[in-house]
Amino acid sequence: DAKTTQPTSMDCAEGRAANLPCNHSTISGNEYVYWYRQIHSQGPQYIIHGLKNNETNEMASLIITEDRKSSTLILPHATLRDTAVYYCIVRVWDSNYQLIWGAGTKLIIKP
Amino acid sequence: DVKVTQSSRYLVKRTGEKVFLECVQDMDHENMFWYRQDPGLGLRLIYFSYDVKMKEKGDIPEGYSVSREKKERFSLILESASTNQTSMYLCASSLWAGDEQYFGPGTRLTVT
Numbered sequence: 001d002a003k004t005t006q007p008t009s010m011d012c013a014e015g016r017a018a019n020l021p022c023n024h025s026t027i028s029g030n031e032y033v034y035w036y037r038q039i040h041s042q043g044p045q046y047i048i049h050g051l052k053n054n055e056t057n058e059m060a061s062l063i064i065t066e067d068r069k070s071s072t073l074i075l076p077h078a079t080l081r082d083t084a085v086y087y088c089i090v091r092v093w094d095s096n097y098q099l100i101w102g103a104g105t106k107l108i109i110k111p
Numbered sequence: 112d113v114k115v116t117q118s119s120r121y122l123v124k125r126t127g128e129k130v131f132l133e134c135v136q137d138m139d140h141e142n143m144f145w146y147r148q149d150p151g152l153g154l155r156l157i158y159f160s161y162d163v164k165m166k167e168k169g170d171i172p173e174g175y176s177v178s179r180e181k182k183e184r185f186s187l188i189l190e191s192a193s194t195n196q197t198s199m200y201l202c203a204s205s206l207w208a209g210d211e212q213y214f215g216p217g218t219r220l221t222v223t
Contacts, residue, residue, distance in 0.1 A: 034211070043115070043201050043214030044154070091209075098169070099212065101154040 004088045009106040018075040020105050022088030025069045032091060033064060035073045037084040078109045115215035117202050123221045130189040132218050134202030143185035144203040160185055192222045
């Protein structure tokens with residue numbers, strides 16, 4: 001079973017920051033938080049990952065709480081092309097190939 | 112950029128047929144994966160391979176086999192297709208076990 005809980009769906013206005021929450025209350029000390037997204041009719045796309053520090057790349061920022069029980073993916077200036085299903089996944093860094101996929105959050109960016 | 116390609120976007124086969132789904136990656140990745148994606152069930156791992164001629168079962172290997180004769184190519188085989196194998200099939204690759212996975216566009220297989 002997926003080790004994360006995400007809202008089923010969210011809306012965000014174009015140009016605004018989209019904040020996608022994820023709960024992972026049973027996360028272990030050696031498990032990373034990964035985010036992927038899947039745009040309709042495409043394969044999933046990697047966004048970002050982190051262990052305990054906040055991370056930022058050209059696509060998004062990842063904020064992980066100090067107790068690591070939850071995290072937030074931030075798309076700073078959402079565009080219509082960011083409409084997708086966003087998956088939050090926890091996994092061990094180097095010992096397990098497997099990603100356990102939940103249902104994700106359907107993010108709809110509205111003009 | 113990493114590119115993962117799959118042989119077909121859409122495929123229609125009859126029950127009992129042998130089906131081959133091909134996946135090719137161009138970044139010399141060690142690991143390759145086959146998933147299926149179904150509404151309400153998410154992505155589930157069928158098989159993965161961490162080296163040429165090596166394979167490991169995922170969560171749902173029954174009814175499937177795989178082949179990896181070359182590093183860049185990973186094939187999924189349905190020996191005798193059944194209607195419950197109608198699904199979206201996604202191939203992925205990664206440089207090493209913990210690395211991010213790069214996905215192909217998927218093959219939507221319909222078995223009638």
